[in-house]
Amino acid sequence: MDTSTLILLGHNGAGKSTLIRHFLGYYRRESDHPFLKTWRDIQPLDKQKLGFVPELPWLDAQLTGREQFQLMAGLKSCRISRDDMAHLTQRVGLDTGALDHPVSHYSKGMKQRLLIALALINEPMVLLLDEPLSGLDPFGHEQIMSLLLALKADKHLIISTHQLDDAWKLADQIWVLQNGVLVFQGPRPDSADALSQLYFRYPPHGADSVHRNASLC
Template sequence: MAILEISHLEKHFGEKKILSDLNITVPEHSIFGFLGQNGSGKTTTMKLILGLLKANKGTITVNGEKVQYGDTKTNRFVGYLPDVPAFYDYMTAREYLQLCGRLTGLSKKKTELKSQELLQLVGLTYEKKPIKTFSRGMKQRLGIAQALLNEPKLLICDEPTSALDPIGRKEILDILLAVKEQTTILFSTHILSDVERICDQVAILHKGKIVLSSTLDTLKRQYSRDDYQISFAKQADLDRFFTHPDIKNLCNQKSKEGLVLHLKTSDGQKLLEILAQEKLLPSSFAKLEPNLETIFEEVIQ
């Protein structure tokens, strides 16, 4: 089942077109990476999903219900973590969640139970200091707890790791992976390594249009290149292999850097056969798989 469906969405600000014929389907219990450069339209899309902006054209449905601008009932299915969450800084984490529970209509007992559960999830169970003393990472973790308080079907995260150090980023990513079974996550970011670590599917937004949308595994197969990297311990071994008469015909491109060769060929098995024939034992032999960064750079050119 699709938790979020966006169909033929367009958004203009005056004469400037921000989004053009946007189509996205986010399956249930997935982490969906929503990628794009700054200014590509990611934040505008999220505001449209939340009913904070009015679309010029197209439809958005959350959990099967249509989003309505200004007063959308679909937000009862949604949790939202902005890139810079705001809090009442004089409160403790527990006090803040209890306030949020009351504002969203949860019973006192339900609020207590959910607060305890979520503070444990985000590693703030024993934190008694006021929020104003929290680090950026702690505030992001509290923001996730607040966004999950109403047990949303869809959790929207807008650049949740962009200003964090590596440890803080890992903490946030681990939390998102942990809640995947309870909710579906729309993960907007420009940090491609984070997407590769936790996302099941990816959509790349460029100049207001989706230029690519698929699972990560499918993308890596689709953009797979016939690139090989072979390293040797001895210069003589490298030179002997590099100048082998079959290498010239076999490889479309070849280069060497120190004791490392880079070769492009559709027949990796033949490279192994040449090594065996010449009785050469390389230090390493690897087919280079594409990463999300190389795919991203290719599709936005």
């Protein structure tokens, strides 16, 4: 299957997470969110065909990993066997034994991997990942990064991130947002440095004056 990975870049508050929520259809058409006016051409995706990994582990901490699987499978109106769960957990590098423990006992990296495994239920064509690499230690970062590179082979990925090196490794297409406006759409630049230059070309509005004031002090 021909797949591609789209990376969403932009400063804090540029609208990356909002765009992901827009992809998920979380806003009504008549929503008064100011960014939505600039994205009239971007349509929400078909929820039947996508899996979503949120920025934070918004999971019920009282439930075990296995129960999270059962809940998510139920929400996607499909059945999941213990073998399917074991297969998905192994695919994301999570210990199968962890499935019988409540999520409150999981580390951040484990939660992140569980979220990816949950998103993979029903084998969606598209995976939406909102800052999947933030807040991880170098070990966790490495594990999630190699998982994403493996997923890239057979899924369309849409990832928002601030990690420019990782973005360059993963990207086929780059979108840059600045204050809610999609200011750049194009293929991955030739090098990570070129991507970095592209990123810094679009600071948040008001950042220039902040820089100037800082240099005067």
